[in-house]
Amino acid sequence: MKRIIAGLTVLLSAVLLVACQPSEKENVGDKKPTVTVTTSFLYDMVYQLAGDEVNRELIIPAGEDPHVYVAKSSDLKKLQTADLVLYHGLHFEGKMIEALEQSGVAVTKNIKNSDLNTMEEDGETILDPHFWFSIPLYKSAVEVASQELQKLIPAKADMVKENTKTYLTQLDELDKWIAKELSVIPAESRYLVTPHDAFNYFASSYDFTLYAPQGVSTDSEVANSDMIETVDLIVKHQIKAIFTESTTNPERMEKLQEAVKAKGGQVEVVSGHGKELFSDSLAPEGEDGDTFIDMYKHNVNLIVQHLK
Known part of the structure; x- marks a missing residue:
């Protein structure tokens, strides 16, 4: 996973340089806040929890391979103008992880290492970042995203809480359905x-x-x-x-x-x-x-x- 999105390293480092400068964002009136996410999984997750109450921006388009993704200059703008940045963590985003740790929130931050699988990469043992194929781990990520969205749109916090409750129930039902089908x-x-x-x-x-x-x-x-x-x-x-x-x-x-x-x-x-x-x-x-x-x-x- 260390090679994933290597081209974003320079762009994301630039984000840190402009972090203290005046933002291009102008939260005027009822303008919706913008949430920038790194993957299609998080793009969907944000919608399930916040619906149309936020604008969503995606770094890696759905259907593209994160391992060979080549960063674009527009990615810098998406991160620079975001009100909230959500990313996977567990080094799934590879070389851009340092910048994301300073500018965003990892949805896996509450997952204990002991709950994660390990795998081999280049002769080293690493934590398996594909957490989304574990329903319990994915639910943990949903709860982190929910907390961040509630802080981002406090006027809609009750709606986010209710959507989260509904979505977590749907994930429990999915888990049972998977076991039955298999x-x-x-x-x-x-x-x-x-x-x-x-x-x-x-x-x-x-x-x-x-x-x-x-x-x-x-x-x-x-x-x-x-x-x-x-x-x-x-x-x-x-x-x-x-x-x-x-x-x-x-x-x-x-x-x-x-x-x-x-x-x-x-x-x-x-x-x-x-x-x-x-x-x-x-x-x-x-x-x-x-x-x-x-x-x-x-x-x-x-x-x-x-x-x-």
Whole structure:
């Protein structure tokens, strides 16, 4: 994750230099405050809690890969003019983390390290930043965002509180729905093979074994040893399907399929528009998976369809 959004480093450092200068914002009359967020997950979260009572600005567009995102000059303006900046934390934003720590609020700030999974990156053990695939951890992030929004729009604090209560209930219902839907997949078929290492929390929450030959970063090459290990796993357990992601190159999973075939096995590559798992981004607005809840349901439906 250290490589994520590296291009924002200089831009975000500039934010700190102008922090003490007069802001371009003019909160006149009933003008709505602006909340700038780093990802589509937070963009949706803010809407669920505050609705149209705030303007939202997004740094990384939905559907784009955070690992290879190239910063634009407009990103600086979004951060510079924001009344509130929300970001993931856990180093998901990579090299821009120092600037965000000084200018924004991490929605993961109340999550204990002991509640997080760990993963390997470049020979180091790091905290897994993909917390959103754990419903309890995601609820913690929602509560932090809610508190910040209540402070931002105090006149609407009761509305935010009520929306938060409703949303947390919906997330509890989602958790139960996920477990029920996945129950049709037998234990011997609960192997989830994806390109990069984003589904550890999902796997640990719902009793899956996860294999991701590409590792943490979507722009890394697959090591031969990881490829061989994954091929052997697929052949040994007769795994029916492996999955592509909306923000990764499907060709790498197709190569994995070819390697399985060379070993006498057979596996389906689940790919194509609308047939990819969402991992590091929601879908663009107006498409299936453009909210957190719909994203999760899309993923579960796809997994059940191909592994049951």
